[in-house]
Amino acid sequence: MTPERIWQATLGELELALQRPVFENWLKDARYVAFEDGKYIIAVKNTFAKEWLEQRLRGMIIRRLERLNGRSVDVAFIVRPETPADPEPARAGSPLLDTALEPTPTGRFQRTEFSTESNLQPYRSFDNFIVGEGNRFAYAACQAVAQNPGTSYNPLFLYGGVGLGKTHLLHAIGNAAAQEGYNVRYVTSETFTNELIEAIRTHTNVAFRQTYRNVDVLLIDDIQFLQGKESTQNEFFHTFNSLAAASKQIVIASDRPPHLLTRLEDRLVSRFGGGLTVDLTPPDLEHRIAILQAKAFEKTVIVPEEVLRYIAEHYNDNVRELQGAFNRVVAFAQLHGRPISLDLTKKILEPHQPKLDNSPDAILDAVAQEYNITISELKGSRRTRRISVPRQMAMYLLRDVAQLSFPQIGEYLGGRDHTTIMHGATKIEKSLRETPEVREKLERVRVRLKD
Structure with a gap:
């Protein structure tokens, strides 16, 4: 066999020997480059993958290559250069970054920028969703829906506990469909309700209905919160019927299956069950390790296998x-300049470790250090973004960690009204659900409080 075919055979053996997430994350995209002086040159997608394979799988790969070659060989990993896609020519007289849909050479349409009306989070895609036994069927169903909206599995109803990937899959469907030129809208049931109330108050019901009934793909999250809201349920029922009649795709996420949504109207529950209902279950150990490996890859940090x-x-x-x-x-390791080890991990995570310092002064000091501002600025009146975001983080932590009431927080932060405190804390809660950078900031502040 040629060296290239030997490498392909080795990949086949490794796919059978390794856990599926490990193979797909680290070896699936590895490419044969050359065989020089008894050494296989293999290209991988980035530096972190190169280091990971050298440290974790190099010995296993060499053993299989030697067996297939019948002699001693070596392997070296290199980072393959990225090949940028050919840019499409801009239309005469139009800006380079145009939010309109442009035809590609294949005749399909491609959106060069996500519409702000879609509410989609571009970083949530099928590519960075880690697949395991507990979500494999849901993942496949979502891909099928994204490829052909409105033609199969309509509606698609996803359900499962908190933090199992329902919201990620909704955004992945939306992003994939939007890239093909479909008009997509993601919304939580709470936002749908609030917009309906505002439409009634301002007599803009027609505009509200057009917003939701003219989409190609409607993604509704946390549908369980429509329970007990009769007017909203009635409006959503007619929106659902309008979209379904036009063969538009509807995808719904909930924390429970349709038949357990006991405070929803029967006619809605019946329609939810008329398509495909799929559950997401907690990940098994191998899946959880694969998720952590992907996080390490994303952050470009090397974490020992025993820690993961x-x-x-x-x-x-x-x-x-x-x-x-x-x-x-x-965050703890980076803040203190220490290598990540099992002992350090146990110190940080074991429940018998010291609690967070929940004193208001400690919280303000930790927030000020993390955001590189002063405590007087946090308590002051300036409203620039550099100050207002840390101040809102302090409001959230004073409520969550120090357990102060909103009026107490307002008084502590320079005599602010309690409604201002409620708004700030709520804004951080929303950002924690939607923005990874805010979650990381919160974790780093908590590390400071634990130090």
Whole structure:
């Protein structure tokens, strides 16, 4: 066999020998380059993948190559250069970055920028969703819907506990469909309700209905919160019927299956069950380790296998908690300039470790240090973004960690009205659900409070 075919055979053996997430994350995209002086040159997608393979799998790969070659060989990993896609020519007289849909050479349409009306988070895609046994069917169904909206599995109803990937899959569907030129809208049931109330108040019901009934793909999150809201349920029922009649795709996410939404109208529950209902279950140990490996890859940090296993074994129900534990370990190690080890991980995560310092002064000091501002600025009246975001973080932590009332927080922060405090804390809560950077900032502040 030629060296290239030997490498392909080795990849086949490795795919059978390794856990599926490990193979797909680290070896699936590895490419044969050359065989020089008894050494296989293999190209991988980036520096972190190169280091990971050298440290974790190099010995296993060499053993299989030697067996297939019948002699001693070596392997070297290199980072393959990125090949930029050919840019499409801009239309005469139009700006380079145009939010309109442009035809590609294949005749399909491609959106060069996500519409602000879609509410989509571009960083949530199928590519960075880690697949395991608990979500494999849901992942496949979502891909099918994204490829052909409105033609199969309509509606698609996803359900499962907190932090299992429902919201990620909704955004992945939306992003994939938007790239093909479909008009997409993601919304939570709470936002749908608030917009309906505002439409009634301002007599803009027609505009509200056009917003939701003229989309190609409607993604509704946390549908369980429509329970008990009769007017909103009635409006959503007619929106659902209008979209379904036009063969438009509807995808719904909930924390429970349709038949357990006991305070929803029967006619809605019946329609939810008329398509495909898929559950997402908590990830098994191998899946949790794969998720942590992907997080390490994303942050370009090298974490010992024993640390990943320890975290995965102790956080087994909720992916958000799993990732939160990982972020705490990484943040602590980076802040203190220490290598990540099993002993350090146990110190940070074990429940018998010291609690967070919940004194208001400690919280303000930690926030000020993290955002590189002064305590007087936090308590002052300036409203620039550099000050207002840390101040809102302080409001959230004074409520969550120090357990102060809103009026107490307002008084502590320079005599602010309690409604201002409520708004600031709520804004951070929303950002924590939607923005990874804010979650990382919160974890780093918590690390400071634990130090």
